Amino acid sequence: MIIAIDGPAASGKGTLARRLARHYGLRHLDTGLTYRAVAAAMLEAGKPLDDVAAAVDFAKAIDLEALDADRLGAHEIGEAASRISVLPEVRAALTARQRAFAEVPPGAVLDGRDIGTVVCPNALVKLYVTADAETRAVRRAEELAERGRPADVQAILADLRRRDERDMTRGVAPLTRAADAHLLDTTEMDIETAFRAAVDIVERARRKLR
Numbered sequence: 001m002i003i004a005i006d007g008p009a010a011s012g013k014g015t016l017a018r019r020l021a022r023h024y025g026l027r028h029l030d031t032g033l034t035y036r037a038v039a040a041a042m043l044e045a046g047k048p049l050d051d052v053a054a055a056v057d058f059a060k061a062i063d064l065e066a067l068d069a070d071r072l073g074a075h076e077i078g079e080a081a082s083r084i085s086v087l088p089e090v091r092a093a094l095t096a097r098q099r100a101f102a103e104v105p106p107g108a109v110l111d112g113r114d115i116g117t118v119v120c121p122n123a124l125v126k127l128y129v130t131a132d133a134e135t136r137a138v139r140r141a142e143e144l145a146e147r148g149r150p151a152d153v154q155a156i157l158a159d160l161r162r163r164d165e166r167d168m169t170r171g172v173a174p175l176t177r178a179a180d181a182h183l184l185d186t187t188e189m190d191i192e193t194a195f196r197a198a199v200d201i202v203e204r205a206r207r208k209l210r
Contacts, residue, residue, distance in 0.1 A: 031112030039080035116178035
């Protein structure tokens, strides 16, 4: 069983993906962290971010089971990841690994920007999770504050809007809702409400297979 979850930053898709993975006994992969892991490896090795061969080598070597979200959450790693994520060769290498991860029984929950459209187009369930930018900015600020990091909501909002624009307009695997993805707008939802709505969608899909 493969559940594909796409959506913009801070929409709640990661939290939802982890909850669904626990609920169904599936593995979870935050595909955004795979790009951050490659970027971190490039920075640590002192490689220029446009060194495609080195980036592809790292993409093929990173351990998908040992991605440290806290370490990879650093701002400079995120900025580097945004630069390598537009390299078609890197995307191809990571897409192949993400797809292989998903296809190991009993399945997995993957979240990112191109799961339902590129990585797992045949997923049992596709969700497109979103929320308005202002709500997402507040959520991200609260998340950072909980980690003891200073957070300016307006600065975060501006950054989210830049990321949305970049993700939705890039030439390779842009963020877009798959034609058969269920829209889940979490603007007015808490995580429990969003989780129950997602479970209902998954259960309907499972019943159709019986």
